[in-house]
Amino acid sequence: MKRAVRSTCPYCGVGCGVEAEQTAAGTFVISGDKQHPANFGRLCVKGAALGETLGQEGRLLYPEVNGERVEWSAALDETARRLNAIIEEFGPKAVAFYASGQLLTEDYYVANKLMKGFIGAANIDTNSRLCMSSAVVGYKRAFGADYVPCSYEDLEQTDLVILTGSNAAWAHPVLYQRLVQARQQRPTMKIVVIDPRRTATCDIADLHLVLRPGSDAALFVGLLNDLHQQQRLVAGQFDGQSAALGLAESWDLAKTADFCQLNQEDVQTLWQWFSQCDRAMTLYTMGINQSSSGSDKCNAIINVHLASGKLGRPGCGPFSLTGQPNAMGGREVGGLANQLACHMNFDAADIARLGRFWGSERIAQTPGLMAVELFAAIGRGEVKAVWIMGTNPVVSLPDASRVERALANCPLVIVSDVVRETDTSRYASVRFPALAWGEKNGTVTNSERRISRQRAFMPAAGEARADWWILAQIAQRLGYRDAFNWRHPHDIFSEHAALSGFENNGSRAFDISGLANLSREQYDALEPVRWPVSTQGHQPFKSWRPDGKFQMVPIEPELPQAVADVHYPLILNSGRIRDQWHTMTRTGLVPRLMQHINMPLLDIHPLDAKRYGVTNDGLVRVVSRLGGMVARVQESESLVPGNVFIPMHWSQQFARKGQINSLVASVCCPHSGQPESKQTAVRIQHWQPSWRGEIFARNQIALTDDIQWWRQASAGIHHFLCAADTPPESWIETLSAARGWQLQYAQGNSEFYNVLAWHAGELQLAFYSAKTWPDIHAASVVAGFETAPQTPQGRHLLLGGKAAGTLIDAGRTVCTCFSVGEKSITHAIASGCHSVTMLGEKLRCGTQCGSCVPELKTLLAKTLDT
Ligand SMILES: Nc1nc2c(c(=O)[nH]1)N[C@H]1C(S)=C(S)[C@@H](COP(=O)(O)OP(=O)(O)OC[C@H]3O[C@@H](n4cnc5c(=O)[nH]c(N)nc54)[C@H](O)[C@@H]3O)O[C@H]1N2
Ligand SMILES: Nc1nc2c(c(=O)[nH]1)N[C@H]1C(S)=C(S)[C@@H](COP(=O)(O)OP(=O)(O)OC[C@H]3O[C@@H](n4cnc5c(=O)[nH]c(N)nc54)[C@H](O)[C@@H]3O)O[C@H]1N2
Ligand code: SF4
Ligand SMILES: [Mo]
Numbered sequence: 001m002k003r004a005v006r007s008t009c010p011y012c013g014v015g016c017g018v019e020a021e022q023t024a025a026g027t028f029v030i031s032g033d034k035q036h037p038a039n040f041g042r043l044c045v046k047g048a049a050l051g052e053t054l055g056q057e058g059r060l061l062y063p064e065v066n067g068e069r070v071e072w073s074a075a076l077d078e079t080a081r082r083l084n085a086i087i088e089e090f091g092p093k094a095v096a097f098y099a100s101g102q103l104l105t106e107d108y109y110v111a112n113k114l115m116k117g118f119i120g121a122a123n124i125d126t127n128s129r130l131c132m133s134s135a136v137v138g139y140k141r142a143f144g145a146d147y148v149p150c151s152y153e154d155l156e157q158t159d160l161v162i163l164t165g166s167n168a169a170w171a172h173p174v175l176y177q178r179l180v181q182a183r184q185q186r187p188t189m190k191i192v193v194i195d196p197r198r199t200a201t202c203d204i205a206d207l208h209l210v211l212r213p214g215s216d217a218a219l220f221v222g223l224l225n226d227l228h229q230q231q232r233l234v235a236g237q238f239d240g241q242s243a244a245l246g247l248a249e250s251w252d253l254a255k256t257a258d259f260c261q262l263n264q265e266d267v268q269t270l271w272q273w274f275s276q277c278d279r280a281m282t283l284y285t286m287g288i289n290q291s292s293s294g295s296d297k298c299n300a301i302i303n304v305h306l307a308s309g310k311l312g313r314p315g316c317g318p319f320s321l322t323g324q325p326n327a328m329g330g331r332e333v334g335g336l337a338n339q340l341a342c343h344m345n346f347d348a349a350d351i352a353r354l355g356r357f358w359g360s361e362r363i364a365q366t367p368g369l370m371a372v373e374l375f376a377a378i379g380r381g382e383v384k385a386v387w388i389m390g391t392n393p394v395v396s397l398p399d400a401s402r403v404e405r406a407l408a409n410c411p412l413v414i415v416s417d418v419v420r421e422t423d424t425s426r427y428a429s430v431r432f433p434a435l436a437w438g439e440k441n442g443t444v445t446n447s448e449r450r451i452s453r454q455r456a457f458m459p460a461a462g463e464a465r466a467d468w469w470i471l472a473q474i475a476q477r478l479g480y481r482d483a484f485n486w487r488h489p490h491d492i493f494s495e496h497a498a499l500s501g502f503e504n505n506g507s508r509a510f511d512i513s514g515l516a517n518l519s520r521e522q523y524d525a526l527e528p529v530r531w532p533v534s535t536q537g538h539q540p541f542k543s544w545r546p547d548g549k550f551q552m553v554p555i556e557p558e559l560p561q562a563v564a565d566v567h568y569p570l571i572l573n574s575g576r577i578r579d580q581w582h583t584m585t586r587t588g589l590v591p592r593l594m595q596h597i598n599m600p601l602l603d604i605h606p607l608d609a610k611r612y613g614v615t616n617d618g619l620v621r622v623v624s625r626l627g628g629m630v631a632r633v634q635e636s637e638s639l640v641p642g643n644v645f646i647p648m649h650w651s652q653q654f655a656r657k658g659q660i661n662s663l664v665a666s667v668c669c670p671h672s673g674q675p676e677s678k679q680t681a682v683r684i685q686h687w688q689p690s691w692r693g694e695i696f697a698r699n700q701i702a703l704t705d706d707i708q709w710w711r712q713a714s715a716g717i718h719h720f721l722c723a724a725d726t727p728p729e730s731w732i733e734t735l736s737a738a739r740g741w742q743l744q745y746a747q748g749n750s751e752f753y754n755v756l757a758w759h760a761g762e763l764q765l766a767f768y769s770a771k772t773w774p775d776i777h778a779a780s781v782v783a784g785f786e787t788a789p790q791t792p793q794g795r796h797l798l799l800g801g802k803a804a805g806t807l808i809d810a811g812r813t814v815c816t817c818f819s820v821g822e823k824s825i826t827h828a829i830a831s832g833c834h835s836v837t838m839l840g841e842k843l844r845c846g847t848q849c850g851s852c853v854p855e856l857k858t859l860l861a862k863t864l865d866t
Contacts (some may be wrong), residue, residue, distance in 0.1 A: 468489060
C-alpha cells in the first residue's frame, strides 16, 4: 500500500478526519484518522463507505452546453457571454448564484468575491439558508457575531446535555458516540432529548420530552422565567434583559406545559436540572432552525445560557451543530445573501473596507435575495440567470414544483455538479463537471470552528475541474482578470486569511490572519486548527456588538404556521435517515447503504394507522395543499398520534413521487429566511395497487408512467421496487415485444406473477410481482444475471426469486458496517444472545460505528417481549 493521504469526510459537520490508502488493486480503503481531534479514528457508516462512492457511475465527466458535450474553453466562453449579456441588459441583480455548504472554503470565497465584489450584487445565497440561517441570526443578535462558543471537548466536561431538534445518533453519529463515551466516564451527567419523535438519540436520554411540534421556544422562555423566579440569574447587565424577562414572566410551569403539551413534572425536571447544575450545554439543529420562528427559538436557547452564566466556560454553551461539511466555512466567507464577506456587514465602513482589500469599486451595497425569495424572483422573471453549485434545490427547497417551474422558465441555468443527472441539472443549459471528494483540494470548517484540510488522493474524473477554477475562469472572461488569477487553492486560502485580519483589530470574530502567510508546503501539511488564529494573539470570546454587551432577545413563543385541520389532519415532520446523505446522489449508489431503509417510509402511530385505514408495510398517498407523494407505511410508536414522519432524501432520480418537498410550503422565518421544513399539514390515503413487485434489468429500461417505482442500489444491475394499478403483464409484454426478448413465466397461480426475459441466452430482466411485496432474495437474483442458470432447476429457482445455495435471507440490514440483517439478529436473540454485547460477539453488529446500537436494543426488547 502507498502512504495514506489524510483528508476530511465530505458528509456531516462533525468533520471527521479520514485516511485514504490505495490498495494494490488500485482501489482505496478509507479509515478514520486517529490523530484528528474531531473523531480520533472513529467513523460512522457513511464515512466508512466512502471508498464505495469513488467510482465513476453517474459522474458528469465533460462540460455540456444545451445537452451537448463541448470543450472547456467553449463552455466557459459561451457561459460568460450569456452572463455578460444579461448583466448588460438587465443589471447585476438579474444574475444569482445558489451555492452550498458542501463547497470548499476556497470555492466559496471565489463565488462570493465574484458576485459581491465584481458583478456587484449580493444575489449569492446557499443551501445553508435551509439549514443554519436561523442559528446565524441567533448568534449575531446575541453576540454581535456569528460565533459558535463551544467545542466537542466541552461535552466531556459538562453536567447536562440538552439535545433539542437533533437526532445526533443518525445525523452526527461520531459526535453522538463521543457523547455516549463522555457519559460513561461521567455517570452523573444528565442527557435530555427534546423531540416530538422518539429517535435513536433517545437511547441515551434520561429524559425525553415529546413536545408538541414547533413549541420549543416556550420551554426555554419558561426556563428563563423560572431562573428569574428562583433568583438564579447571574449578575451583570445584558442588553434587552428586562424586556426578555418581562415577556417571559407569564410563562410559568402550567402555561408552558400546556403550550408544549407536556406534563408539568417533565418540564419541571428539565428546568431543575438546568438551574441546579454548574455546567450545561444545549445542542440544537434542524428541529429548532427549520421553523417559521427559528431565529427566536435560537435566541430563547441562548438567553437561558446568558442569564445563567452557562456560557464562555468549559462544558457550557448554546451549541448549534452544523449540518454540512463546510456550512461553517460558508459562514466565514460570508456566502449568505445578507452577509457581505468575512464577518463584515452591509454598512458603509465595511463596504469601503472590502473595496480597498479587493481593489473593486463595484462592491454590493445591499443584501441580496435569500434562497426561497431568490427562486420566487427567478419564477417572476426578475432574476434571469442562476448558477447552482453543489446543491440540488429541486429536491431540497420547499414547494418543489414552484422551484421546477422557475427553473424551467429561467433563460440561463448553470449547474456545477459531480453527477450528471439530478432533478436540478435537468433544467440546466450549462453543466460544469466539478471535482468530487477525493479529487478536490482545500479546506472545510466543522461545527466547532475547526478548519481541516480536504486533500486530493485521486486524479480528476474525466475533465472535471475544481469549483474555484470554474468560477475564476468565468470571472476572468467577465473582465476581472487580476482579481481572479490564482493557480492553487493555497493562493485563495492565503487571500481569505489575509482578508479576515484586514483592519480587524479585534472588531470581527473571524480572524485567521495567523494562517495568511503559510507556504504551500505548510498549507498542504496544515493540521486541524480551531479559529481564531490571529496575528494579534489570543482572541477571547466576548460580545462583538458595538456597546460590548451581550444581548438577550425578548421572545414570545410561537407555534408553526402549518396547522392541521379536518382536511389535512396530520402534521408531517421530515428529516434524515442514518445511511443516506441528502438527495442521495452519492450514498444512493452504494448497495449496503440502501439496505437499511430502501424507500420513503411514513412513520405513523398504530392508532392513526387504524384511524386512517392504512396498514403496516402497505402503500399510502400523502397529500398536502401543494402536492402529493407515495410512501410505505411503517407503524411505529416513536410518534404520537397526529404526527407522521417521512425522510427528506428521495428525488425523482430515486422514485416516482417520492419527494417530500413537493408537499412542504415555502413559509419562512422572517429574520433568517429559513423555511419551516419540519411541519406540513397533510392527509393520507391507503393505496392498494393491483400488484407490488421488484424489477431487475441488465440495461436501463424506461418504466411506463402507470408504474410507481423506487430505485435500489444493486451492483451493476438496474433494480426497482414498484407498484401499479395496471395489470403486471401489460408493460413487460410490450417491452419484450419491442426488444425481441423471450419470456419465461413461473408456473404460478393468481397469487403472483413472475417472469424472466432472455435474449441470446443472456438474462435481460427479472420481474416478480404479487399482491403484497414479493418474497424474494434480491442478492440471489442479481447473482443470477452473472451465472445465467441454464438448467431447468436453476431457472426454476431464479423464477422463484431465489438461487441455489443462497436461500438464507438475513432480512433488512440493521448493521450496515458488517451487513447484519434483522432476521439474523432476531434469530440470534431467540437462540440466547440477550444483550447488545452478546449480539456483537456473535454477529459483530454494533461493534464498529455503533449507530445501530439503539436499533439492536429495540429488537432485543421486542423479541424478548414476545
Ligand atoms: N445520515 C445523515 N446525516 C446527516 C445528513 C444526512 O443527510 N444524512 N445531513 C446533515 C445536515 S446538512 C444536517 S442540517 C444535519 C441535520 O441533523 P438533525 O437536525 O439532527 O436531523 P433531522 O433529522 O433533520 O432533524 C432532527 C430532529 O428534529 C426533530 N423535530 C422536528 N420538529 C421538531 C420540533 O418542533 N422540535 C424539536 N425539538 N424537534 C423537532 C425531528 O423529529 C428529528 O428527529 O444532519 C447532517 N447529518
Ligand atoms: N423537507 C425537508 N427539506 C430539507 C431538509 C429537511 O430536513 N426537510 N433539510 C434541508 C437541509 S438542512 C439541507 S442542508 C438541504 C440539503 O439539500 P441539497 O444541498 O440540495 O442536497 P445534496 O444532495 O447534498 O446536494 C448536493 C449536490 O452537490 C453535488 N456535489 C457533491 N459534491 C460536490 C462538489 O464538490 N462540487 C459540486 N459543484 N457539486 C457537488 C451533489 O452531487 C448534489 O447534487 O436540504 C434541505 N431540505
Ligand atoms: S460522523 Fe459525519 S463527518 Fe464523521 S464519518 Fe460520519 S458523516 Fe463523516
Ligand atoms: Mo443541512
